[in-house]
Amino acid sequence: MLMPRLGDLLSRKAPGIRAQLLDLVPRHHVESLERQQADLALLPDTDLPDWMMREPLFRSExxxxxxxxxxxxxxxxxxxxxxxxxxxxxxxxxxxxxxxxxxxxxxxxxxxxxxxxxxxxxxxxxxxxxxxxxxxxxxxxxxxxxxxxxxxxxxxxxVPPIAIDPIQLIGVWHRKADTAPMAAWMRQQIFDILRPLDRIDLRGLAKEANP
Missing domain, CATH: 3.40.190.10 (Periplasmic binding protein-like II)
Structure with a gap:
């Protein structure tokens, strides 16, 4: 959902930038950010240490x-x-x-x-x-x-037969990178792509069964 649109955006706005998507092990994302091996992680909302910044992006059923x-x-x-x-x-x-x-x-x-x-x-x-x-x-x-x-x-x-708590996806990054211009610009591009996904919900899917 992210990388194709991000690739198109970067090719037009910042062709000199290289973006790398890493498959972080969910329970090790804090360690990866602490070592600054990644600039941004996307993950379900969870408790985080004080040195990590967060931004809510979208809820998903x-x-x-x-x-x-x-x-x-x-x-x-x-x-x-x-x-x-x-x-x-x-x-x-x-x-x-x-x-x-x-x-x-x-x-x-x-x-x-x-x-x-x-x-x-x-x-x-x-x-x-x-x-x-x-x-x-x-x-x-x-x-x-x-x-x-x-x-x-x-x-x-x-639609599932029972209500399942939706997940809240957040973006998290190291506080040290919060004001770095290039990192901040890249985060904003990613957030702008993902935030509109918050408008997609099961009500729209259910309507397709009874148009």
């Missing part, structure tokens, strides 16, 4: 992904709320950088006495997309990303 033609979802309309029984009976692929087998959705399901079947974990979001697009597994992705990849991978999107 979750969408259920299934391949178009999945026999278990063929009678559901794109954008419809997926029934509990289908959601819990189908095998799931889970985005889990550390190999965890549970996430926020499992906590929400447990509160109503339900559980899902996680049969595979992958360390990157693109892995969820590829697995879902070529199998009968389903998965959950942040809605903004799901919207972006849906036509590329031939997916249908559904």
């Amino acid at each position: 979750y969408a259920v992904l299934a391949r178009r033609g999945n026999p278990a979802t063929k009678d559901l309309r794109h954008g419809e709320r997926m029934p509990f029984d289908i959601f819990c009976s189908l095998p799931h692929v889970l985005f889990a950088p550390h190999g965890d087998l549970t996430a926020q959705s499992d906590e929400a399901l447990a509160k109503v006495g339900r559980r899902r079947r996680v049969v595979m974990t992958v360390p990157v979001f693109s892995g969820v997309c590829r697995v879902v697009s070529e199998s009968d597994l389903i998965g959950l992705l942040p809605l903004q990303l799901a919207r972006k990849v849906q036509p590329v991978y031939g997916l249908d999107l559904f």
Whole structure:
């Protein structure tokens, strides 16, 4: 969602700049910023040390992904709320950088006495997309990303059967870099690209099931 637009922007406004996207291990982002190995990290809102600056960017709800033609979802309309029984009976692929087998959705399901079947974990979001697009597994992705990849991978999107707390994405950086002109300029370009994503929510997806 970020790098293609950022690449286009930099090629026009600052062709001499080189941007490097690093896949930081989530639990090590503080260490990477402390050593100034990265100028900016994008991550879900969390407690941070005092020397880190933060900027809220956008909130993201979750969408259920299934391949178009999945026999278990063929009678559901794109954008419809997926029934509990289908959601819990189908095998799931889970985005889990550390190999965890549970996430926020499992906590929400447990509160109503339900559980899902996680049969595979992958360390990157693109892995969820590829697995879902070529199998009968389903998965959950942040809605903004799901919207972006849906036509590329031939997916249908559904509203989850239960409310899942949205994630708040923030940008964080070292206080020492707060006033550095080039770092500040780059942060602003990135923030301007990401902030409009806050306007995408599940209400828009649900309307597509009942136009």
